[in-house]
Amino acid sequence: MLTRESNDHDLRNFEVVMAGGHSATDRFKEPLVSNILQEVLAANQKYTAEFGDKNKLAMPPARHFAILTCMDARLDPAKFAGLAEGDAHVIRNAGGRASDDAIRSLVLSHKLLGTQEWFVIHHSNCGMEFFTNDIIRKLLASSLETAVLTETGFKDVGKGPGSREGEYIEWLTITDREQSVRDDVERIRQHPLVPETITLHGYIYEVETGKLREVPQAGNVGKAA
Numbered sequence: 643m644l645t646r647e648s649n650d651h652d653l654r655n656f657e658v659v660m661a662g663g664h665s666a667t668d669r670f671k672e673p674l675v676s677n678i679l680q681e682v683l684a685a686n687q688k689y690t691a692e693f694g695d696k697n698k699l700a701m702p703p704a705r706h707f708a709i710l711t712c713m714d715a716r717l718d719p720a721k722f723a724g725l726a727e728g729d730a731h732v733i734r735n736a737g738g739r740a741s742d743d744a745i746r747s748l749v750l751s752h753k754l755l756g757t758q759e760w761f762v763i764h765h766s767n768c769g770m771e772f773f774t775n776d777i778i779r780k781l782l783a784s785s786l787e788t789a790v791l792t793e794t795g796f797k798d799v800g801k802g803p804g805s806r807e808g809e810y811i812e813w814l815t816i817t818d819r820e821q822s823v824r825d826d827v828e829r830i831r832q833h834p835l836v837p838e839t840i841t842l843h844g845y846i847y848e849v850e851t852g853k854l855r856e857v858p859q860a861g862n863v864g865k866a867a
């Protein structure tokens with residue numbers, strides 16, 4: 643899939659984004675000095691100072707909807723979908739896939755907390771388009787350290803040993819992002835624990851523009867009965 647012409651452009655973008663403007667190799671030569679803990683705690687201190695009356699929020703989402711989307715750091719559902727604290731459930735995983743665990747959360751979101759409308763949102767330039775089950779399993783089997791993305795795909799540069807435990811995981815990679823949205827909406831629609839009164843929406847978030855683009859066939863499958 644990495645040799646497909648349509649993916650070449652995405653692959654280069656992905657590498658630039660991953661490497662923060664440096665080449666992937668340079669990035670991993672830089673010393674790993676982290677102030678993350680201090681930064682997070684300082685940000686939290688500021689947040690609590692401005693917390694206001696958010697302690698009065700109810701547990702059930704005020705706007706009765708949920709979003710299933712990718713963990714990609716470029717996506718901020720609160721911003722791209724206009725959410726405030728207390729508004730909606732946001733369930734995130736690699737790819738925004740309708741895994742068993744994502745469905746577990748969605749079922750609870752409706753059954754116990756009253757959401758009626760669910761969005762499945764995948765996105766352009768998703769990391770899940772850049773490997774297959776076979777590739778990630780081989781990478782993990784040789785090393786647990788971070789791999790680098792090259793023109794020909796992910797390569798291990800770290801030391802071993804790795805682990806073959808990756809063979810037991812279905813990684814839910816994506817080869818066609820519109821199809822993956824349709825598949826996930828359909829899987830949720832057909833799930834025995836999901837009532838037909840739930841409305842499902844299938845969208846793709848464009849990392850290039852911030853725009854949400856509907857996957858029409860997913861909308862048809864997702865209509866509530």
Ligand SMILES: [Zn+2]
Nearest residue numbers: 712714768769
């Ligand atoms: Zn993604």
